[in-house]
Every structure is written in structure tokens, then in C-alpha cells.
Amino acid sequence: MNSADQPRTPTQAWAEMTRGNKRFVEGEPSHPRQDVERREQLLGAQTPHAALFGCSDSRLAAEIIFDKGLGDLFVVRNAGQIISDSVVGSLEYAVAVLHVPLIVVLGHDECGAVRAAIDSQVPDAAPLPPHIHHLVEKIFPAVKRVAAGSEDPSAAPDPTEVGREHLRDTVAELVQTSELISDAIAAGTLAIVGANYRLLKGMAVPDIIVGAV
Template sequence: MRPIGERPSPATVWTELREGNERFVSGAPRHPRQDVDRRHELASAQKPRAALFGCSDSRLAAEIIFDQGLGDLFVVRNAGQVASDSAIASLEYAVAVLDVSVVIVLAHDDCGAVRAAIDSTALESPELPPHIWRLIAKIVPAARSVLRGSEVIDPRELDAELVGRAHLGNTIDDVLASSRLISDAVAAGSLAIVGANYRLNEGRAIPHVMVGLDA
């Protein structure tokens, strides 16, 4: 077990997370660092290795997907992993105070928020509750960009996975543009950002965007 105070490199952390996800996919998770000793170790301090910013979907349980334990991940979630002020502030806390090495931005297929954003672009789409609309409004540009590059006439026929990937890239761009703290950490080599898409059926988190890491 790694001591809490030791800071691994971004490459090391991403490798460990990728290996944990492979254990989960293969059905052989180790469920590490989930015992009484670990709970006691963390009672007075936390030192997570990575932050995960993901969708709130109930099927994206971060520690389970990456086969991690207590205190390993600092998790921030909202519907559609939209780069809201609160989400970015939480990630800044993870970077500046908790000194994480990696931020994972985790999207997934069959995302309800992405589907709502796609459907909202249709002319006859019903009005959404205001709070839901304000959330998914940041996903709409991804839907429109995919629509412009397709031959589809009705936006509701768009491939939601393609829209989700476009939104994933937009989210990372938003985080970097909105937070000098995070962008400076990436530039300094102390932080990496990985944008991945989680496949619900197979359980694999497939990286699509890497900032500060080699593929």
C-alpha cells in the first residue's frame, strides 16, 4: 500500500487506473484499500491520487469502475459532466490542495443528458424545466457541431456517442480555459487530464483525449 504522503507521477497514476479498469472489465477486481486499516489511515487526512469528473449516471460508480479504494479518487459528478462553476472549483481544490496527479473526465454511452441536448435542438422539442435546460445548454454546441458535419436532417437521428465525444472534448477545453490554476499545472507537467468514454456493456473506459500524457 502506497503511503498517503507519496506523490506519484501522472503517467504512473493513469497506468494504475487503466490496470484497475482492466481488472474490473475482466471480472477480477481486487477491491483494494477498503479495509478497516485504510479507513483509520484516512480519518485525519486524504491524499487522493486522481480526481474524476464524471456524469452522475448511477452506472458510473468511479471507484468500482477503476477498482480503487477509499481515499484514492476525489470524485466530482453532475449530469452530463458539464463544466459548471462548482465542478471547476472542486477540481481546482483537488489540484491545488489535494495535489492530484491526474484529472479524468469520464463520459459514457447512452447518456440521458446528451440525449436531452440532442432532442432539444429539434424545432418541435418540448420545453424543459429551467434548471435542466441550463445544465444541458453546454452540451447543445456539441450536438450542433455534429449535426453540421452530418447528412442527418432531423437532429434526433444523430449518433449520441459522437455527440458525447464532442462534448467530452468541449468539457476539457472549458476546464482548461476557465481555470488558470489547472492549465498551469498541466503546462508544468505536474498534472495530466484524460478524457475517456465509458462503455456501459463492457465496462471499459476508453481514452479519447489526453492532455499532458502520451497516448
């Protein structure tokens, strides 16, 4: 896909992301747009197909998972995909300046930040280092909701369920925090897909969609 026929609607962008992830899952990636010619094409400008906000986990290499190339994805990452001012500002730049039609928020199973948030809520748990605590405290509401809904109050919350709840919280906070992003969704020029990445299968599974794809 060259710059002339890149996806310009949320539906087209998500379809392209899905096709790329399917190739990756099936072990048949095409490794597109990774050559010298592509580097030269991008020298003056970038026109990414989508923005991706995901966890910093080393197993979530966005361009590999979705079989993308140079200049295809505008990627923002931190541990546990935690919303912050810098994250919102970066994603607003992608929408307002780069005109991406899609934001993918990517969580995953076996997330270390989710595990840290769960473990920190155990009675007599050792305190987390301050910066880590500040990072993962936004996962605490998801931990508490999952724990409250458990049939066994003494059991540790299911990390997969906590991760799913946190992903939904993240998408909701992004929409609520950014008027620019929420306005673009209302106008139909942008959609957000919150997906969970399955480490073993390599599949990005949609969980929450805001807008039309």
C-alpha cells in the same frame, strides 16, 4: 498500494487507473483499501491518486469502474459532466491542496443528458424544465456540430458522436477556465485524460489527453 507508494506523476496515476479498469473489465477486481484499517489510516488526511469528474449516471460508480478504494479518488459528478464554477473550484482544490497528478473526465454512452440535449433541438420539442435546460445547454454546441456534419440533415445526431464531442468540449473548457489547472499541466505535474466509458464492456476508453501520460 499504500500511501507511501501511491502514484505521484501523471503517467503513474493513469497507469494505475488503467490497471484497475482492466481488472474490472475482466471480472477480477481486487477491491483494494476498503477495510477497517484503511478507514483508520484516512482519519487525519486524504491523499487521493487522482481526481475524477464524471456524469452522475448511476452506472458510473467511479471507484468500482477503476477498482479503487477509500481515499483513492477525489470524485466530482453531475449530470452530463457539465463544467460549472463549483466543478472547477472542486478540481482546483484537488490539484492545489491535495496535489493530485491526474484529472480523469469521464463521459459515457447512452447518456441521458446528451439525449435530452439532442431531443430538445427537435422542432416543436417540449421545453425542458428550466434547471435541466440550464444544465444541458452546454451540450448544444456538440449537438449542432454533429448535426452539421451529417450526410442526412433530417436524421437525429448520433448520441455517441455528440457525447464524444461534448467530452472534448468539457476538457477544453476546464483547461481554458482554470489558470491553476493549465499552469499545472504546463509544469508537467498534472495531466487530464478525457475518456468514454462503454457501459456493456465496462471499459474506459481514452479519447483526449492534455499533458503527458
